[in-house]
Amino acid sequence: MEASYYIGIDISKQRLDWQLTDAQNTEIATNQAGNTPNGINKMIGRWKREKICLDELIVCFEHTGPYGLLLATILEQVGICYVMVSAAQVQLSLGIRRGKSDLIDAERLAEYVWRFRDRLQPSRLPSKALLELRGWLLWREKLIKMRTGLTNGIKANILTSEVADLGEINDQMQASRDQLTEQLKLVDRKIKLLLRRYNNAVGQYELLISIPGIGPVIAGWLLVYTEGFTRFDNARQLACFVGSAPFPNQSGKIKNPDRVSEWRCVRLKTLLPNGVHSAIQYDPELRDYYNQKCGEGKHPKSVKNAVVCKLLYRVFAVINRGTPYVKLYEHKTTTIA
Numbered sequence: 024m025e026a027s028y029y030i031g032i033d034i035s036k037q038r039l040d041w042q043l044t045d046a047q048n049t050e051i052a053t054n055q056a057g058n059t060p061n062g063i064n065k066m067i068g069r070w071k072r073e074k075i076c077l078d079e080l081i082v083c084f085e086h087t088g089p090y091g092l093l094l095a096t097i098l099e100q101v102g103i104c105y106v107m108v109s110a111a112q113v114q115l116s117l118g119i120r121r122g123k124s125d126l127i128d129a130e131r132l133a134e135y136v137w138r139f140r141d142r143l144q145p146s147r148l149p150s151k152a153l154l155e156l157r158g159w160l161l162w163r164e165k166l167i168k169m170r171t172g173l174t175n176g177i178k179a180n181i182l183t184s185e186v187a188d189l190g191e192i193n194d195q196m197q198a199s200r201d202q203l204t205e206q207l208k209l210v211d212r213k214i215k216l217l218l219r220r221y222n223n224a225v226g227q228y229e230l231l232i233s234i235p236g237i238g239p240v241i242a243g244w245l246l247v248y249t250e251g252f253t254r255f256d257n258a259r260q261l262a263c264f265v266g267s268a269p270f271p272n273q274s275g276k277i278k279n280p281d282r283v284s285e286w287r288c289v290r291l292k293t294l295l296p297n298g299v300h301s302a303i304q305y306d307p308e309l310r311d312y313y314n315q316k317c318g319e320g321k322h323p324k325s326v327k328n329a330v331v332c333k334l335l336y337r338v339f340a341v342i343n344r345g346t347p348y349v350k351l352y353e354h355k356t357t358t359i360a
Contacts, residue, residue, distance in 0.1 A: 026138050027079035027102070030070075031132025033125045034058065034087045034094065040068065040125040043073065048137045053126060063097045077103050083136035083143075084340065085110045095148050106136055107146040111286070143317035152155065154225070156217045157247045160240070163210045170203040191214040215239055218246075225251060226345075234337050235309070236302025241294050245338065248291060256340040258332075265291045267331040301328045306350070309333065 033040040056066035082105040180189045222228035231242035262268035266287025272279040316326040
């Protein structure tokens with residue numbers, strides 16, 4: 024991904040700090056812009072006044088959630104190539120660095136995209152359908168956290184009620200909890216509606232939920248994080264992203280057991296074990312595998328992690344094949360000797 028010019032942009036809620044460098048990583052210009060449509064368009068106009076051809080430009084900025092969404096949208100509309108990277112990836116790739124400011128971060132991003140230009144791939148925003156689905160899934164998480172907080176508060180107040188009268192408080196908390204429960208039901212229906220609508224357009228949701236252990240919530244987050252299964256090439260890459268793929272851990276004659284990496288998607292790492300419990304319960308093949316490995320002395324957590332990897336390989340199998348998961352154990356026949 025060679026270019027004549029490279030720009031690093033540090034994104035904050037209200038401001039964009041950027042640095043422009045040439046093909047030799049020599050600084051040409053630095054400035055600031057507002058994180059608004061007008062500010063971003065003025066920033067692009069400044070690049071044009073520097074006599075820079077936008078087709079020969081690569082912009083690099085970090086994943087910052089909603090703060091970088093407007094910038095990515097306008098860059099795509101104008102036709103400027105950009106790369107979104109994780110903050111940890113940039114920090115670990117440039118060695119020991121001292122000092123930090125928004126302008127320094129922009130400089131480091133420009134250096135990063137210049138140094139790794141042969142490895143990076145252009146980024147694209149996910150579809151509006153997936154962005155909408157992500158918003159509803161996040162809202163569902165917040166509602167669950169609020170309801171859990173109220174549930175724990177009610178339990179604590181019941182104990183305190185032995186020495187103080189907290190009945191009225193508990194009544195109000197219970198009413199709020201009931202409202203959140205009803206709201207969660209509405210949100211779940213909305214999420215399923217969005218998933219069915221997405222399935223009618225792309226056809227991936229029905230494939231995912233055909234796998235035992237993959238429900239609507241897990242399927243929704245898989246679609247969001249894989250960007251409709253365009254972000255990862257195979258199941259191994261997705262397992263690495265989730266934090267379920269084991270890696271060797273050895274040095275010289277010392278060889279430790281393979282371990283999973285601490286660099287992981289915490290949300291999927293938390294959700295998928297729930298799918299494992301369901302898969303072990305309803306899929307005889309995975310249940311037999313789990314019981315066999317545990318009987319051999321394997322730690323249950325290690326076996327569950329292996330089941331997560333199996334689920335992810337099944338996910339990629341049905342997506343690549345384009346047909347629902349086939350439960351082979353339902354088609355086995357008994358052989359009579």
